[in-house]
Amino acid sequence: MHTIFRWTTALMLALGMAVTAHADDTATQIHKYAADHRMLVLGELHGTRETPLLVRQLVDDYSRDGTPVLLALELKRAENPTLRDYLASDGGAAARQQLHGRAFWTVPDDQHDGRRSRDMLALVESLRALKAQGRVIDVVGYDVNSSDGNNQTRDDRMAAELRRLYRRLPDGARMLVLTGNVHAMLQRPAGAPPEMQTQPMASLLRDLDIYSVRLGALRGQAWACADTCVARSLPEQVASGPRVDTHAGRQYDLWVWMPELSVGTLVDP
Known part of the structure; x- marks a missing residue:
């Protein structure tokens, strides 16, 4: 009971607060440069x-005029039935427990x-609430792990799944894809270390109406893995506005920098 209460409290705080000015500013920058591209990869x-x-701000903005929005998250496809059920639910305790209690969320x-x-x-939850208000929103996972542990096989399969989802979009719909920044690259970086000697997921989708955005920050922390997974500090950057790249060899179409990143509230305290 206490665990559910703490999660509910944190959730209510997240929903009750206004979206920060920084998130709004970054969303405005992305809107400006992504323009009418239908597949936005973050x-x-x-x-x-x-x-x-x-991401919540972007989905809210894009769906406000009735535009259908599909949010694709780097979650396992096996989570999709539970996600679908939750989006159609009342968001009550039983529905939250069904979503939150899945093995994926309890590592x-x-x-x-x-x-x-x-x-x-x-x-x-915030997208469930928007959907309940009549917004045309769906959320899916697209991660398809490879049984052989091969990074290229995984990127190939995720790209194929995103292509399948893109082709099923209704007319005028937008697709937002949240992924790790390496998967979002439009080309493999020159001189990449052995673990990055693959064709990134987004590079396999360049024939579609894709726009790739690198989400960076001037300072802060993120959660990263080497031998173990821990909070890692980001190198401080000099303040910069958005950077548009149109070069044929670009890794991203747009770079944006948020003022600061902080580690989220992890599922298993």
Whole structure:
């Protein structure tokens, strides 16, 4: 009971507060440059508090005029039936427990890579509330792990799943994809280390109406994994406005920098 109460309290605080001015500013920048592109790929640093707020703002903005919006998260496809049920629910305690109690969300903190957090659960709840108001919103997971552990196989399969989802979009709909910043690259970086010697997921989708955005920050922390998963400090950056890149060899179409990132409230304290 106390665990549910603490989660509910955190959720209510997240929903009750206004979206920060920083998230709103960043969303405005992305709107300006992404323009009418139908597939918006957001390359994030996993496990932060600020990115789910930004994604919530973008979905709210894009869906406000009745435009259908599909949010694709880097969650396992096996979570999709539960996500679908939750979005159609009343958001009550039983529905929250069904979503929150899934094995995906209960990995110990030092073993998961930051895609699981109470902030992400609050994002899903906020979109459920918007959908209940009549917005045309859906949320799906697109992660398809490879049985052989091969990074390229995983990127290939995730790209194929996103392509399938994109082709099913209704006319005029938008698709927002939240993914790790390496998966969001339009090209493999030159001189990449062995673990990055793959064709990134987004690079396999360049024939679609795709726009790739690198979400950065001037300072702060994110959740990252090496031998173990911990909060890691980001190198401080000099304040900068958005950077548009149109070069044929670009890794992203747009770089934006939020003022600061902080580690989200992880699911398993």
